[in-house]
Amino acid sequence: MMSDEHLLLKEAAGGDASALEALMSRYGSRVYRLAHGITRNSADAEEIVQDVFLQMVRKGGAFEGRAALGSWIYRVTTNVALNKRRGKRREVETSLEECLPTWEADGHRSGPRAFLVADWSGRPDAELLSGEARRILEEAIDRLPEHYRAVLVLKDVEELTNEDVAASIGDSVSAVKTRLHRARMALRELLTRRLGPQT
């Protein structure tokens, strides 16, 4: 049996403006957030949203409905966004390695103790989401490779399950979890270098 969303997609593909508007209303914001999350650029994100909805209209008739429509749309969005970013990779998207924790042979994290116990998590959100802290976070997100940003947005912004993120980007659950963890660790590290230890 055809789902409500599947039917909307078929109708939009058949030229039904009200079906297209319903799909835009349901998915436009999500597509934009993901597109912007990957590209970090509003003009690029707008073009991606256009491309994704055009693909829905042009190819939606071929959608077989085996996967959830949401996953299919996220997957198309991710592919379009990553293609758009191809060749535009900036120098700032450097290796994450220098932002990941390092370990002693006995399994303890290495580094000065004052840094290891630095806990800035109790600071007010108003402080952490403005000024210098926000700038650090914005830059840290910019520095992530786009595949990592895709996972971060789908999991932490859109709050999908790991399985749904994996289905949306066409990768394994274990790869999703690895990227997510590395992305969060890198952001945490860069914030901690700026915010802690308290002096």
Place this chain on the structure above:
Amino acid sequence: MVCRDVNGLLVDYVDGALPPEVAAALEHHLAGCEPCRAYLATYRKTRALGARVARVEMPDEMRARLRQFLLERLG
């Protein structure tokens, strides 16, 4: 369980996805390890802050442009 083991489990721990016995072992470690407690607290906070900063909504005027663009092509 050592700090490196704890770190490797955090992504599942903050999702509440660890088996109870593994979560209990991790929490036992946390109780005696200040660096891991600080790491977990800042990891959780980073997740929340990152979600808010990475969430950028489509501007209303862009939404109107998009609607116009698509309806023209549909016609």
